[in-house]
Amino acid sequence: MEVKPKSRVTIIPVGSNPNTTNNDSGPTPNSTPNPNPSPITIGGGNKITIGGNRPSIGGPRPSIGGGGGFQPRPAFRGPRRDLTKFNTDEHRINERIRVPQVRLIDHEGNQVGVVGTPEALQMAKDAGFDLVEISPNATPPVCKILDYGKFKYEKKKKDHEAKKKQVVVKVKEVQLRPNTDEHDLAYKFKNVRTFLEEGDKAKITMMFRGREVAYVESGHKTMRRLIEELGEMAIVEAPPKLEGKKLIMVIGPNPKYKPKKPEKAATEKAEKPAKSDKDEA
Secondary structure, eight states: OOOOOOOOOOOOOTTSOTTSOOBTTBSOTTOOOOSSOOOEEEOSSSOEEEOSOOOOSSSSOOOSSSTTSOOOOOOOOOSOOOGGGGOOOSSOBGGGOOOSEEEEEOTTSOEEEEEEHHHHHHHHHHHTSEEEEEETTSSSOEEEEEOHHHHHHHHHHHHHHHHHHOOOOOEEEEEEOTTOOHHHHHHHHHHHHHHHHTTOEEEEEEEOOGGGGGGHHHHHHHHHHHHHHHGGGEEEEEEEEEETTEEEEEEEEOTTOOOOOOOOOOOOOOOOOOOOOOOOO
């Protein structure tokens, strides 16, 4: 086994001059510290170097702003907000009308003609009303002088009345089976008749399970029976059609059908017996 001789290590403090001899009396008074001391190498197979110039990390720091002073960057505010989505008015009024000319109708309904937008605004202010753009797609746009608050209220009231008179048609489903009992079948047919009288549509679904699909003809027979019982009050919108294991038919009310009013039984007036003149006791 070979024994390697021990290497001698000399450690020089940072800031001392390696060229000057370090006596017991201390460093020379006129000596200046060396900012870049020479590295120290420790012998052996793997050499270790201590000291020397330290590598700079990241490179030189860039100056911010210029001029030597710190100037922060302005904050990025992103794109400008679209403020039009906050405006819920259907029509453009007053200063929101940006076209140079408009075809004006005054507050009394008279045709004024094509005038400049500033002039129309001034006329609306003098009358104490608003300038409202009625037809924006016309050339030039048609504007009218009116009370915009009252105009919105009347329009909302008309829309409410129209929605109130609107008829909503619903589709109600009735499910059947090939082996449905006769009593249950009559009850479901009665429900279909009620749906049609109320103005709704009826979706008749005949469901088959397993090998019952082989007896689809019985489902068609039940559908034909229902149509015959309903008669003129129903219109077949979708004839019976087999979709997978379901036989589906859609029927709706007949708008030309007018239900017959039940005839009132003639009531015979009972003749009152003639009072006999009797002497009171």
